[in-house]
Amino acid sequence: MSRSSGGGIAVGRRKPEAMGAASPLTVVDLFSGAGGLSEGFRQAGFNVIAGSDNDPDALATFSTNFPEARAILGDIRLESVKERILEVSRQATVLVGGPPCQAFSQVRNHTRMIDDPRNSLYREFVDTLRVALPPAFVMENVTGMDQMGVREQILADLSLDGEYDVQSQVVDAADFGVPQTRKRLLFLGVRRNSELTVPVITGTGATNSMVLARFTGERRPRYQLVIQQNLLSMRIAEALADGADLTAVTASQAISDLANLPVGNRRDEMACDELPEPSSAYQKLMRAGSDDKLFNLQVPRLNKDTELRLHGIPQGGNHRDLDEELLGRYLTGKRWGQDNGSGRLSRKHFYAYRRLHPHLWAWTLNTKADCVYHYEIPRALSVREMARLQSFPDRFIFTTDHRRGPIEGRHDGGPAHSRYRQVGNAVPPLLAKCVAQSLLFTLNASREQDRIRLKVG
Structure with a gap:
């Protein structure tokens, strides 16, 4: 294969052909x-x-x-x-x-x-x-x-x-x-x-129509949607509240039918008839074509410290909402993870304690299982729930190469982390x-x- 001096590949120009009506795109x-x-x-x-x-x-x-x-x-x-x-x-x-x-x-x-x-x-x-x-x-x-x-x-x-x-x-x-x-x-x-x-x-403009605002002054902070006062924003808000409308979709409209997955669930598949009926048009859309089984349902285990903190964070909240007694590095005496020597949570933990709000879409997901927690239940999400938030249909199965151990191109962390990483890196379909x-x-x-x-x- 010859290369040009500028680093490109030296080739002749391909002429644009007429695309026949029968030829596939x-x-x-x-x-x-x-x-x-x-x-x-x-x-x-x-x-x-x-x-x-x-x-x-x-x-x-x-x-x-x-x-x-x-x-x-x-x-x-x-x-x-x-x-x-x-x-x-x-x-x-x-x-x-x-x-x-x-x-x-x-x-x-x-x-x-x-x-x-x-x-x-x-x-x-x-x-x-x-x-x-x-x-x-x-x-x-x-x-x-x-x-x-x-x-x-x-x-x-x-x-x-x-x-x-x-x-x-x-x-x-x-x-x-x-x-x-x-x-x-x-x-x-x-x-x-x-x-x-x-x-x-051209999109709907939904993200410019409302914000999730933090209100203090009560026993604990709460988060509530604040809608821009214009006709478009009002229409988006109506669509967001309507589970039959696919214009804008909330976290609960995306994953509420999977809420019963238990913390630490090791069962990675289930029959679709074990699920409740879809409660939104989005859930119906995601389930279409998924045959009779649903995959990628394992849920990470949760240590007691994290569980205590999640109980102290409201829907849509994060580390800023933790009371002083929940900011200590180790709450129950069990040492886990890295210790920064300060006796308190470090800055890197601030991105690990974020709970979804059921009435708004999720924030940007990353490649870690602890980048998001359920809005109702104190637990992380399964790969399937994160895939739903990315708009992957349920028929889309996340897997790994069958070969074990280090191989060329493989990222560290094991199969479970790889599946979260694949979802988090993807372009939403x-x-x-x-x-x-x-x-x-x-x-x-x-x-x-x-x-x-x-x-x-």
Whole structure:
């Protein structure tokens, strides 16, 4: 495989072909993880033909849920892996991915982002795009890129010297029916000479309509929704309170049917008929197509100190709501975890004592099981409940590579942690579906124009 002097792959230009009405719209997912982007595109009607990742556990989940797709395991920077990725990427209608970008310091040291060796995975996404030249692409990433002022650099890199029209925007998953606020920076591009138009992704505006405010002065603080006084906010509030409305979804509307999972539950599956009837349209949506079993139901054990603290935190609350006697490092005399020597909770614990509010969406989930606790019961969430808050349907099963022990690309922590990590790192499928539907409209419009031209000709 030959490379150009600038680090890219030297290839000839792929001409944009007319997309025949019968040809499927296909997706290749780079840095796919478990497959959140792929799931959204599949729900929108695209055919997922391949996914690639260096994490064998995440790719095992992708392979389980996309058996029709090619799962490519390995580091994209390796020539043998890159060749397999390029082979399928040339067949893609849309190339999608969220390459990890470790370095934002180029703003200060005047090194372009794509040239920083810490961003080599981002460079590989751009290289793959340059070779495959699909009609459209989507790249998503954290909004931290904006804070360091590199958005214009990325737009320039992804345009490939004018090959693509590229637009960027920040979106919040809760504005697209996901029961979680999660901001992502999206870059959408279409071939400039393909007569396609870059779509703008438009949400409901739910996240700007209300806030969860903390009120003090009573026996203990409480949290309550405060709604902006305008017509849109009032409509969003009505939708949020209506379990039959999917416009905006609360934590309880997402997971209340799983509330009876016990602390320390080791049973990872159950028959669906053991569940209560769905109490919201969102629960019905998530259960659709899940056959007769539900998976990923194990719940972490809870030590006595954590249980005592959770009883002292109201719905929607956090460490700020703990009484003084609950701020000690060890409450019941049993020593666990790291001790900072102060006898009190350290700053790192402040992110571990947060309870959902039942009448609002969740805050942004991370990769740890203790990043969120149930709004009603003093316990952590199962992987399935976190997947619900990410908008993964119940038929989507999280698993790990069957091989044991350290293997190339595997993260430390064991299978249980890997499943939480996969969920926490994913793009919410309902957000991805909205992006895919916007591209689908653009691509289908182009197909119709091609059909008319062929008929006239």
